[in-house]
Amino acid sequence: MNVHDSERLSGLLEGAGYVRASAEDDADIVVFNTCAVRENADNRLYGNLGRLAPVKAARPGMQIAVGGCLAQKDRDTIVKRAPWVDVVFGTHNIGHLPTLLERARVQDEAQVEILESLETFPSTLPTRRESAYAAWVAISVGCNNTCTFCIVPALRGKEKDRRPGDILAEVEALVDEGVIEVTLLGQNVNAYGSDIGDREAFSKLLRACGRVEGLERVRFTSPHPRDFTDDVIAAMAETPNVMHQLHMPLQSGSDAVLKAMRRSYRQDRYLGIIEKVRAAMPDAAISTDIIVGFPGETEEDFEQTLHTVREARFAQAFTFQYSKRPGTPAAEMDGQIPKEVVQARYERLVALQEEISWEENKGQVGRTLEVLVAEGEGRKDERTHRLSGRAPDNRLVHFDPTARGRDGLPAGDPGGRVRPGDIVTVEITYAAPHHLLAEGPAHAVRRTPAGDAWERRTSAPKPQGVLLGLPSVGAPAPSPSPASACGPCMD
Template sequence: KETDRRPGDVLAEIHALVDEGVQEITLLGQNVNTYGVEFGDRLAFGKLLRACGTIDGLERVRFTSPHPAAFTDDVIAAMAETPNVMPSLHMPLQSGSDAVLRAMRRSYRSERYLGIIERVRAAMPHAAITTDIIVGFPGETEADFAETLRVVEASRFAAAFTFQYSIRPGTPAATMPDQVPKRVVQERYERLVELVGDVAWAENKRLVGTPVEVLFAAGEGRKDAATARVSGRARDNRLVHVAVGEGAERPRPGDIGTVEISYAAPHHLVADGGITGLRRTRGGDAWDARHTPQKKLIGLGLPKRVAAPAG
């Protein structure tokens, strides 16, 4: 059973985190679009997003995961109209085939899914959309798989988490007829991964020459030390590796700056032209405070007052 926390409790927790230097939060739910049903407000999630927009110091808000069957236009409007709600959306597809979605007992179909994406992009043209896809569900035919490829191309995903179906004992799918042979699943999986990479790369190439805002973070770039770059996430959650010129101010994790994209790869962007408008933030200050060595005070003891002997 899903249980909804009250908006006031959620917002109080966010305020407490921001007071500690947190700048980005992710609202998490099994299905965030049904948030509020338990306390009688079906528009509660959109209202919660808008309330996050009033919190001073909260730079970025994301959420996961919405369900295509319950995604509503008031949430799209809240995303588009609330500046600190990011233009990124992770919405599981699972399959582009209506027959497979029916077999999975999913309550949406591919055209509804594509309709949501169309409305999201109408409100936020530069939104980055990511998804989850399963290949080889029992009964999946080559025609079904072709439908998945069609939806991937139409959706222009920035990235996709792709999985091969495998039998899990105790699940309804484990005993379904028409289990797809492993070699067929593997072959389809490889074709899907290749297409997802091509689509993501094409989407990333659109950004070359454009400015993007980056929130810098520790641990995002494994090769930063070797390449003399720093890394972070764009507003749409794309990974960006940024060159810092010799003598230029180096951003701290938590700081925010604008860069121009000079190169695009399938899974990341590169900005070699330096950073403009670097903004030192409370998040950066908090990172400094956690990583600056603290002076240790060494007590030498306190003088003791000794009473003189009687006599």
């Protein structure tokens, strides 16, 4: 959700005439799009703001804006701790950013604007998509759950759903631009329909996406076990372009802890969903979120989490140490767990999940997979001369685009280079806990409209930027190179 909001912020600024800066310290505007889920977000924000203070002092006219969940929560605190910040805006008014920046410049004082409810659904705002071949599509904002560890509902508000026709119109427009994969987004994505009075709206939406010609892959994140109904499983299994991949947050395997978290399911219910998903889609890859060290968690409770992990056999788990967030019920609970105990349990959980992830990935060796080539997925791609992408089940696959078959030619290569957005068919030869490797030649390379879109984007000339500040007196200076204006949005 934060990444997609950052795309919108970039789109707003580009619509106002700015272009992305080549480096943060060269920017005329730096926007921090913040998260409030974990405590380290606070530390990172104020650390980055402190580092930018001398940079701003040396660059007259430079502006700094802070938005997102942490801005919604802290409000005036940000300007008090970092008075060199020009704009603070919340989760409900990201569309006001260009206006707030201009107002701060004209009035020469910080602008703090926090709305308490959503003014306009964010998807109506201009968006600068980070990818030419895959796109986020928000189907709802806000959340109606009251999990005791989570501050997001207080910052994002109650769930508000988009109309199905608006969602499908956006999906179709994206496909027309070359996108072949969309991920449907919601704070509780499969609760979609509660705001419009249709309990099966989400499964209907999945099936409708299956009828969009040219859309090859549909994903969604993140669902809630409470709302994960049989009609959703059927839609996943029966709609060819809905991927057999599911991210289902567990949080804890202990019924006692789940009750304290105010999660509306228990271990048996959760494992029952996993069993149904695997019965309908035996090849499904399932990932999860787990919190370690929630207040009151006993060793027995933690063992129940380990038991659930062993039973579920997740392909991947995002594991977190409980972070005390002011304003949440859990922050005031008795039984806060000592840091050293949380750390020890966390390490045990990570070790178990690493072992399971590796075993599950080894089961992919020998399989032939279609990989959607991605950009920036492989940190070592440049050094290893490989490309990377995602299999249908979202596993990360590295492959060598130059590997040649017995005839000395790259198999299936129509003569052009493999581009992000193209589909490569490869055989998996090696597995690690977090990735797969195809060491032989590709069986086929399919050039796609998504690859064409990527090529158009990367070959297009960069637009000229808009400079800030007053014109200088005297002879004009040499024309600047394509300008830096909007710094990187960071969550």
